Amino acid sequence: MEYHNEEFEEETFKDIDFADESFKNTKFIDCVFDNCKLSNVDLNNSRLQDVRFTNCKIVGLDFSKCNDFIFSIGFENCYLSYCLFSDMDLENTEFEGSQVYDCDFVNTNLKNANFEDCDLTNSLFRNANLSHASFRNAKNYSIDPNNNFLKKTKFSIPEVISLLSVYDIEIE
Incomplete structure (x- = not known):
């Protein structure tokens, strides 16, 4: 066909x-x-x-x-x-329960996006609007708060600690 x-x-x-x-x-x-x-x-x-x-x-x-x-x-x-998915408007897009490996979200509008229960291994978020997005129960994400817009973005413990990985700090 x-x-x-x-x-x-x-x-x-x-x-x-x-x-x-x-x-x-x-x-x-x-x-x-x-x-x-x-x-x-x-x-x-x-x-x-x-x-x-x-x-x-x-x-x-x-x-x-x-x-x-x-x-x-x-x-x-x-x-x-x-x-x-770079340079796209993906506002309100659902990725729920998905494995999102090695994907690029550069300059992407992900406002209100849903990444709940996702595995985001090696996916790149840079200069992305992640306001009001949900990463509840998501894992293996690497998001630099200095290079993305985070406002009212939802995360779960303990994975939210990964947001600190960009800083040269030790967490005990």
Whole structure:
């Protein structure tokens, strides 16, 4: 099936391997990807509006290449690795319960984003707006409070101690 230059509305894609597919110039509106594999998918000028990913494996996607008109996505219990979210407006985006490894959030608006119960190993947050975002029960994040905007951001103990790692201090 061809996925580039197409339009899909209120579709559910279940148990599909989209490895190396092209979603170039494709519109996905009110769609769900459930238990799919998306590796190295070309998202150039694709439009993702109210798209949900559940239990998906997503590797090497550059979401910053998507059309930003009415861009809205969410992830639940997904494995995301080597994905780029830099220079994007991801306000209110859900990542709940996901493994978010080696992903870039540079110059990203993550206001009100939900990273609850996420594993954020090696993900980069720099110059990101994390105000009102939730990192409750998240782990393995490395967030420099000097290089990100934190206001009313929610964290859990003991992981919140990692915010101090940028300082040359000893905690006993």
